[in-house]
Amino acid sequence: MTALPSPAPAGALFGTAVVAGVGLIGGSVALGLRQRGLARRVIGLDASMDVLRDAEALGVVDEVRAGPGDWLREADLVVLAAPMRALGPLARALAPHLNPAALVTDVGSVKAGIAAELERLGVHQFVPGHPMAGSERGGVTHARAELLENAVWVLTPTEATPLSALSRARALVEALGAAPVVMPPQAHDDLVATVSHLPYLASLALTHLVARDERLSLLAAGGFRDLTRVASGDPRMSRDMVVENRAPLRAALGRFRTQLERLEAELDAPEALLAAAEEGKRTRDSLPVVRRSLLPRRHDLVVAVSDRPNQIGAVTQALGGAGVNIKDIEVLAVREDGGAIRLGLETPEDAQEAARILTGAGFEVRGRG
Amino acid sequence: MTALPSPAPAGALFGTAVVAGVGLIGGSVALGLRQRGLARRVIGLDASMDVLRDAEALGVVDEVRAGPGDWLREADLVVLAAPMRALGPLARALAPHLNPAALVTDVGSVKAGIAAELERLGVHQFVPGHPMAGSERGGVTHARAELLENAVWVLTPTEATPLSALSRARALVEALGAAPVVMPPQAHDDLVATVSHLPYLASLALTHLVARDERLSLLAAGGFRDLTRVASGDPRMSRDMVVENRAPLRAALGRFRTQLERLEAELDAPEALLAAAEEGKRTRDSLPVVRRSLLPRRHDLVVAVSDRPNQIGAVTQALGGAGVNIKDIEVLAVREDGGAIRLGLETPEDAQEAARILTGAGFEVRGRG
Known part of the structure; x- marks a missing residue:
């Protein structure tokens, strides 16, 4: 039944x-x-x-x-x-x-x-x-x-x-x-091979380049950290994903190599390389996932905070008390003795008002977005 | 004189x-x-x-x-x-x-x-x-x-x-x-070719792969965004950097290709690829730039916030009033009608105390770090 x-x-x-x-x-x-x-x-x-x-x-x-x-x-x-x-x-x-x-x-x-x-x-x-x-x-x-x-x-x-x-x-x-x-399923698999599985392999290859040289690890800065973030995911899940999709991934790897070779050749053609760099930036900045993430950053303030306790609270309290609505907040530098906070405000007017309030409250405000 | x-x-x-x-x-x-x-x-x-x-x-x-x-x-x-x-x-x-x-x-x-x-x-x-x-x-x-x-x-x-x-x-x-x-200057240039200039070219090559296909752009998610962040830098400065350092960069590109070829071959050797994925994760997680950035994330809380105004302020005020020191804060999801905030606390005890206070104040607290 x-x-x-x-x-x-x-x-x-x-x-x-x-x-x-x-x-x-x-x-x-x-x-x-x-x-x-x-x-x-x-x-x-x-x-x-x-x-x-x-x-x-x-x-x-x-x-x-x-x-x-x-x-x-x-x-x-x-x-x-x-x-x-x-x-x-x-x-x-x-x-x-x-x-x-x-x-x-x-x-x-x-x-x-x-x-x-x-x-x-x-x-x-x-x-x-x-x-x-x-x-x-x-x-x-x-x-x-x-x-x-x-x-x-x-x-x-x-x-x-x-x-x-x-x-x-x-x-x-x-x-x-x-x-x-x-x-269709196969169309999906072809696309994610390029936007997800190839980036994973590229990221993994980059980590392997620095694996045996401590000086390389030491000089790896924020850009390298961003590029290798996906290599920090669960190794078994990542491995399963690329093995399962290996045929479309191989095709994507071929296209990636072609792009790299073209860029390498353009190291001797600086004008062409500049055009490629400009096209790359345009493409990347117009990705839906990027446009969305950058949206709340339009009206930013950076506030330096000292080593007194709970400065994040003090900043948000000053603004909350004045009715200014914080849409986004990020700690830019965290140290034992202070750091800096980025605030995302909804409008330019909010950002201006927030800067005025925080300056009045004794905070150092920089970097108008 | x-x-x-x-x-x-x-x-x-x-x-x-x-x-x-x-x-x-x-x-x-x-x-x-x-x-x-x-x-x-x-x-x-x-x-x-x-x-x-x-x-x-x-x-x-x-x-x-x-x-x-x-x-x-x-x-x-x-x-x-x-x-x-x-x-x-x-x-x-x-x-x-x-x-x-x-x-x-x-x-x-x-x-x-x-x-x-x-x-x-x-x-x-x-x-x-x-x-x-x-x-x-x-x-x-x-x-x-x-x-x-x-x-x-x-x-x-x-x-x-x-x-x-x-x-x-x-x-x-x-x-x-x-x-x-x-x-020495040349040692520096050789190292940054690998950890900075090669990642830029790889990132640029990835953006070019999606440039002419809107479906690819649409499916590009957070991982792709991270991997292509450096392609969003100033095109002229980036171009000048890689052209100036083209000889060491070519050597780094050669090593990168070798790594990619090895990983591609291992798509048919899943055990070897798993070992490579594990080694990559270990390497990446132990980079100085990563260890530092992950430090404040050790004791995290995720707080869901509703669509009322200034919920970030309300969260930090509740904790500040109780003397709990927020070391890090990040907005995980920003939407018109609310979102989620990640809080980084200094100790497990602070995290526990913060969860207690916020739950008491009517917030929904998830994701104990």
Whole structure:
């Protein structure tokens, strides 16, 4: 006997949602579902009791389960959010228990393989997905609904995906605050090979160049730190990702080498290299991910703070008391004896007003944005 | 008649310091000299009246000059801080007016050329230098003394540099809060080719890969943004830097290609690739520039904030009022209707206490570091 999925409450998209694999992404999906009232209840499924305990204690899910079973028939949404290497086995373990009407999606970073696997398993309402969001630090304790907000979330339906499933998946992604982008699995894999997997390999190659020379490590500054940040991710997850997508990655590596060779040749053609540098800056500055991140920096102040305690509090209190709304804040230099804080204000007028208030309160204000 | 350099006051290292080229780095040096009382007066020399006006208005320098002249004889410290392409002409313009006893240094990012030029000009007390500090945004308005603090500052004496000049330069760098590292000019240039100029070219090549495909731009996420940040720097300055250092850069490109080829081959040897990924992470996480930046992140809290005004102020006020000292703060997600803030606390106890206070004040606290 097949139980009906529990009905979604008024306004909610789903009745019972199951998040299988409650890590950074799964946990963030679960939090989004709960905080935005998108499901009547959210069940976290994970093989690790520690993860389940954390997920419950942090209020990430309503209920927890340690393994699949017939309880899964109640779910009308199942999100496969295990690490990529575990997605196939997870799908195989869950498939016999799924309600045929349930929307099933995953969050893996390579799509062709898992899409084919779910087709093989006969999971009908399946829409492979990839939220383009992450964090330097993984695990359910770092999960937050905001991680997914404004993120591009690729949905990669196959020929077998019903259009009704695709529109439900779209609605889910939009309701979580993310931006759905639809394309075939292989198109996705080709694109992420260039924008995600190639950058990882390049970053890893750079770290290997400095690995055996302490003088190189010593001279590595902020630029090198930025370029190698992705090499600091979980090694096994990164390895699995590039191995799974190795064919498109090889093609991207070929194109990258061609670009590098052209730039190397232009070291002898300074005018051409300047044009390339200008084109590169234009391209990079117009990336959606960059435009968004730079937005709140438009009206900046830099405030020097001394070695007295809680200067961050003193700065924000001075402005809060005067009704000036701080939109962004960043500690530029942290030292035992003080540092500098960058404040992002909403308007030029706010920035001017904030500068006036802080100067009046005895702070040194520099760097008008 | 040669005027004597004006004597340094008690405790100061220099009497009259001249910063020639008052941009981000020159301005930061000038601020450091002033704020730390290292010179009796600091004169800013720049060809741009706008820059001089800003430098004076912001209190970056005591006095300004629009061109070289015999007034330079009073200087016992001259810092050449023009963009790299202007360093040679600047040195030639200043050399006839310099006091032979003055310590002369520069801040260019490639050292062999300017070192040879100053030798040719017969500038005796010359110590080429390169503070490894920068910022996404240049110009005197973003200058701050803190930029140089804890930065590695390479000094590259030549065979002709007197040891007395080197020890004065060392004292200057240390007094500005930076860490002097001494090596020959060519050794410096070889090292920065790998840790700075190669990463720039790699970053530029990546931006060119996405330049003609909007789908690629759309899927470029945080990792791609980090890897291409250096491609957003000033195109002319970046171009000048890599062209000037093209011979060592070509050698570094060769080594980079070898690493990439090895990693590409290991796409078919997953165990070897995992070892490479692990080694890369270890190397990257142990870089001095990374260890420092991660330090304040040890005891973190993530606080969700709602759409009410000035939630940053409310968070810091709650903690400040209770005497909890915030060491670091970062806005993780900025949206019209709220977001999340990461707080860095000094000790686990502080983090616990802060979580207790904020929860009590009605905030949602997640992600225990």
